[in-house]
Amino acid sequence: MNAYIFPGQGAQFVGMGLDLYEKYPLAQKMFETANEILDFSITDLMFEGTPEDLKETKVTQPAIFLHSVIMSKVMGDSFKPDMVAGHSLGEFSALVANGALNFEDGLKLVFQRAMAMQKACEIQPSTMAAVLGLDDAIVEKICAEIPGIVVPANYNCPGQLVISGDVDAINAACEKLKEAGARRALVLPVGGAFHSPLMEPAREELAAAIENTVFNIPSCAIYQNVPTTAVNDPEAIKANLIAQLTAPVKWTQSVQQMVADGATLFTEVGPGKVLQGLVKKIHPGAETMSAELE
Known part of the structure; x- marks a missing residue:
């Protein structure tokens, strides 16, 4: 079975999408x-912007979403x-790719999510560490x-x-963790504490937007970050998307479940190859590849 996987923040690069x-x-x-919906030229920032431009959450998230979704659409009939x-x-890219969300609604939600997360980051100094x-x-x-x-x-x-958490707690x-034997415990250059209770203001803001958006029955199951199991029901998909902002991304567990359910090939759609590397570490026997365009 062919599993298509879609990257998140951090996969951006200067010039992304120009070839498409x-x-x-x-x-x-x-x-x-997308330029019309966002009311600014995201194409200028993606194609010609600086790395600093692309690091801004309000740019990064829609940019990666656009690269992934547009790539899945131009694959045409080979996207199965x-x-x-x-x-x-x-997860938003995946939901447009499998038909649970239309492109315009998906982009609007991603932009609202980015803005809400940015606002939540400004309320309290917070960060993440690998x-x-x-x-x-x-x-x-x-x-x-x-x-x-x-x-x-x-x-x-x-x-x-x-x-993820407040700055003092992360440093402590x-x-x-180093004392306990961690090879590395490295604070990351991110704007805030994503996927933690500090994202609660963003979760509340996004919940209202998601509840007011039409979700369809998808063409195939999505393995969402929160439950890690196959989800087809639009209402459950919505609830999991809302929960995701303050809950952990359980990527290891999701990939393990996909393998258990029959996934043999993992195709990464979008910028970079980060997810392919993670899949190989989670399940060394899995075959991985980048999406191929005609």
Whole structure:
């Protein structure tokens, strides 16, 4: 079975999407529609912007979404997923790709999500840190013992877990994790504590937008970050999308479940190859590839 997977924040690069724009009339039309919906020229920032431009949450999230979704659309009939999944933001790309959301609504929600997360980041100084070389259970235990807010945020693959929380708690946790034998506990250059309780204001804002958006029955199941199991019901998809902002991204568990349900080939659609690397670490026997365009 072919699983299509969609990357999240961090996969952006300067010039992303320009090849699609120049080669495919459908891509050009979708990019122009995006400029109108967003009310600024995201194509200028994607094609010619600086790395700093692309790091802004309000640019990064719609840019990665656009690259992934447009790529899936220009693949035409060769895009035949048996199942889909997306890492954090990538979940929105996956939901447009499998027909649960239309393109315009998906882009609007991604932009609202980005703006809401940006606002939540400004309320309290917060950050994230990558922890390498420790069992998840040890990281969870240490986080639970630290005063303040610090929680597991991204279960990326065995031995790689990202934690999220307020700055002091993250710094304290990093020290404890190094003492416990972590190979690295490195604070990341991010705007705030994504996938933690500090995103609650963003979750509330996005919940209203998601509830007012029409979701369809998808063409195939999505393995969402929160439950990690196959989901087809539009109402359940909505609830999981809302929960995702303050809950951890369980990528390891999602991939394990997809393999258990028959996935043999994982095709990454969008910028970069980060997810292929994670899949290989989660299930070394899996075949991975980047989406191929005609």
